[in-house]
Amino acid sequence: MLAFAVKRLGLAVLVALTVSLITFSMIYVSGDPAIAIAGEGARIQDIEAIRQFYGFDRPIVVQFFDWLAAALHGDFGRSYTLRKPVADVIFERLPITMILGACAIAFALLLAIPLGVWAAVKPNSLVDRFALTLAVVGQAMPNFWFALTLILWLGVTWRLLPITGSSSWQNFVMPAIALGYYVTPAIMRLTRAGMLEVLSADYIRTARAKGLRPRTVLFKHALRNAIIPVVSLAAVLFGFMLGGSIVIETIFQINGLGYLAWESIQRKDLPTIQAIVLVLSVIYVALTLAADLLNAFLDPRLRVA
Amino acid sequence: MVETALPRPGLPTAAEILAPSPGVLLRRRIFRHWGLLAGALILGAVLAMALLAPMLAPFDPYDQQLDRKLIPPIWHASTKATWTHVLGTDQLGRDYLSRLLYGAQISLLIGVSAMLISGMIGTTLGVLAGYFGGRVDMVVSFIISTRLSLPVVLVALAVVAIIGTSLNVVIWVLGLLIWDRFAVVMRSATQQVRTREFITAAQALGASTPRILFTEVAPNVINHLIVVATLEMAHAILLEASLSFLGLGVQPPTPSWGLMISEAKGLMFFDPWLISIPGVALFLLVLAINMLGDGLRDVTAPENRS
Numbered sequence: 346m347l348a349f350a351v352k353r354l355g356l357a358v359l360v361a362l363t364v365s366l367i368t369f370s371m372i373y374v375s376g377d378p379a380i381a382i383a384g385e386g387a388r389i390q391d392i393e394a395i396r397q398f399y400g401f402d403r404p405i406v407v408q409f410f411d412w413l414a415a416a417l418h419g420d421f422g423r424s425y426t427l428r429k430p431v432a433d434v435i436f437e438r439l440p441i442t443m444i445l446g447a448c449a450i451a452f453a454l455l456l457a458i459p460l461g462v463w464a465a466v467k468p469n470s471l472v473d474r475f476a477l478t479l480a481v482v483g484q485a486m487p488n489f490w491f492a493l494t495l496i497l498w499l500g501v502t503w504r505l506l507p508i509t510g511s512s513s514w515q516n517f518v519m520p521a522i523a524l525g526y527y528v529t530p531a532i533m534r535l536t537r538a539g540m541l542e543v544l545s546a547d548y549i550r551t552a553r554a555k556g557l558r559p560r561t562v563l564f565k566h567a568l569r570n571a572i573i574p575v576v577s578l579a580a581v582l583f584g585f586m587l588g589g590s591i592v593i594e595t596i597f598q599i600n601g602l603g604y605l606a607w608e609s610i611q612r613k614d615l616p617t618i619q620a621i622v623l624v625l626s627v628i629y630v631a632l633t634l635a636a637d638l639l640n641a642f643l644d645p646r647l648r649v650a
Numbered sequence: 651m652v653e654t655a656l657p658r659p660g661l662p663t664a665a666e667i668l669a670p671s672p673g674v675l676l677r678r679r680i681f682r683h684w685g686l687l688a689g690a691l692i693l694g695a696v697l698a699m700a701l702l703a704p705m706l707a708p709f710d711p712y713d714q715q716l717d718r719k720l721i722p723p724i725w726h727a728s729t730k731a732t733w734t735h736v737l738g739t740d741q742l743g744r745d746y747l748s749r750l751l752y753g754a755q756i757s758l759l760i761g762v763s764a765m766l767i768s769g770m771i772g773t774t775l776g777v778l779a780g781y782f783g784g785r786v787d788m789v790v791s792f793i794i795s796t797r798l799s800l801p802v803v804l805v806a807l808a809v810v811a812i813i814g815t816s817l818n819v820v821i822w823v824l825g826l827l828i829w830d831r832f833a834v835v836m837r838s839a840t841q842q843v844r845t846r847e848f849i850t851a852a853q854a855l856g857a858s859t860p861r862i863l864f865t866e867v868a869p870n871v872i873n874h875l876i877v878v879a880t881l882e883m884a885h886a887i888l889l890e891a892s893l894s895f896l897g898l899g900v901q902p903p904t905p906s907w908g909l910m911i912s913e914a915k916g917l918m919f920f921d922p923w924l925i926s927i928p929g930v931a932l933f934l935l936v937l938a939i940n941m942l943g944d945g946l947r948d949v950t951a952p953e954n955r956s
Contacts, residue, residue, distance in 0.1 A: 364799055487929065
């Protein structure tokens with residue numbers, strides 16, 4: 346287990362470093378960043394001054410390691426437009442996106458696991474068909490359109506929920522649904538497949554033969570084992586949703602990291618964009634690492650070092 | 651008497667001769683799979699819409715007539731609804747049906763192009779990793795994990811914003827970002843094929859590696875490739891719509907379904923059909939492609955049906 350953990354951790358660090366390199370190079374995708382910041386009609390002296398102020402005149406390798414070292418200390422530089430350290434803005438906004446992500450994954454799990462279990466208990470039944478249809482339909486629905494439709498129905502026609510902002514818990518209901526429904530099919534399919542496999546295992550037959558109540562067999566014996574891969578999938582999907590919340594946050598005007606990203610992209614505020622991409626990627630890497638370690642801890646067969 | 655005679659070794663039995671060939675069985679499975687058929691039918695219809703748009707469209711999709719703006723579609727109980735504009739007109743008086751037809755071109759063009767680019771990258775990486783294993787596999791797996799840790803929508807938006815928005819940029823950015831599933835699936839499919847005896851036989855005969863990859867491995871993994879290709883095409887279409895919706899994809903006045911929803915966003919409380927028509931079109935197209943992909947997986951590998 347330790348050898349596997351060390352190796353997996355090493356891989357995660359390597360991936361994070363590569364991601365930081367990619368993120369850093371984003372600044373040079375457009376060519377000369379100094380010219381980009383100076384904007385149209387800038388004088389040569391201004392561009393030169395900007396180049397020196399932001400340190401673009403140093404060798405790229407030096408710039409990268411300086412940037413990385415600073416980032417490791419939680420210093421992502423200063424935003425071009427907000428006139429504040431990027432780190433401050435990010436840590437102000439990150440909790441909101443985290444809450445949204447948590448609500449979304451909670452919604453997805455609450456919908457997907459019961460449906461998955463039910464579908465596995467009665468394969469090919471009406472419930473199973475319904476769950477499968479829901480999965481196929483859910484994956485084809487564009488999330489921004491689904492979000493707008495939710496606003497139209499729940500917010501405007503029936504006036505049940507507030508349509509923008511992040512001031513109360515009601516504000517998070519629609520965004521959580523709009524963000525969470527997309528990952529529901531994956532969780533449901535995995536729960537169903539896991540339950541089908543577990544339910545045909547010998548120990549379930551034994552438990553049934555002992556005369557245990559069906560409910561006990563189903564939830565205490567079967568679900569506990571079938572849920573293991575679902576937990577790690579949920580962790581990975583949580584990271585995936587943090588990255589995908591940009592569309593939903595923009596629509597509902599939730600002041601989280603995604604909305605900040607969209608604002609920064611509009612203003613071409615590169616240090617902020619870089620920091621957001623890096624933070625979200627590192628969170629994703631950490632979550633997949635945690636998921637893999639958890640899986641390996643629970644199921645020794647996966648410890649292939 | 652003939653029936654009970656023992657079959658001679660080497661010769662097929664009567665039952666075997668009369669059994670339908672694999673091709674016939676495949677065709678039968680296809681025509682019994684209603685999901686696949688429905689998907690293929692809708693996709694075919696959208697393809698026809700896209701190709702025949704210049705002939706089918708009643709108006710020029712760019713032609714603005716401010717005196718006939720916001721005409722509701724024909725099923726609305728409004729006196730303004732007219733058969734001249736079956737799906738109504740948008741806020742600039744452009745015929746919505748014509749824009750929808752031309753929008754199908756954009757969606758399919760981006761879906762197919764991005765899928766081809768990502769398929770090329772992902773398949774190459776996946777097949778190499780699966781066939782050679784060892785170090786190559788380690789490097790490719792590392793590249794895949796790195797790619798997976800980057801948030802797609804965010805990176806796509808940022809890169810498009812920095813480079814500048816155009817149809818080509820959107821296609822290339824999406825193509826360079828969504829190859830991960832190709833790589834993952836082709837890697838494991840190739841790993842399974844690699845250990846089979848006919849590969850060893852080809853190696854023993856002295857066949858070159860490219861020859862083995864193209865004539866021995868490729869035919870045995872192509873069904874997985876087709877399935878992933880359909881799913882990634884749907885993925886690319888959804889991403890383009892999201893990008894265009896956020897204003898960083900296809901630029902106005904190009905008729906893109908995502909952009910149509912974006913442009914009508916401000917009016918959706920008064921004229922909700924402005925977002926529901928392109929939304930339903932997008933949904934149906936992606937649904938059809940996904941159903942086709944799922945169906946193809948079922949009929950080409952019926953033992954893996956979930």
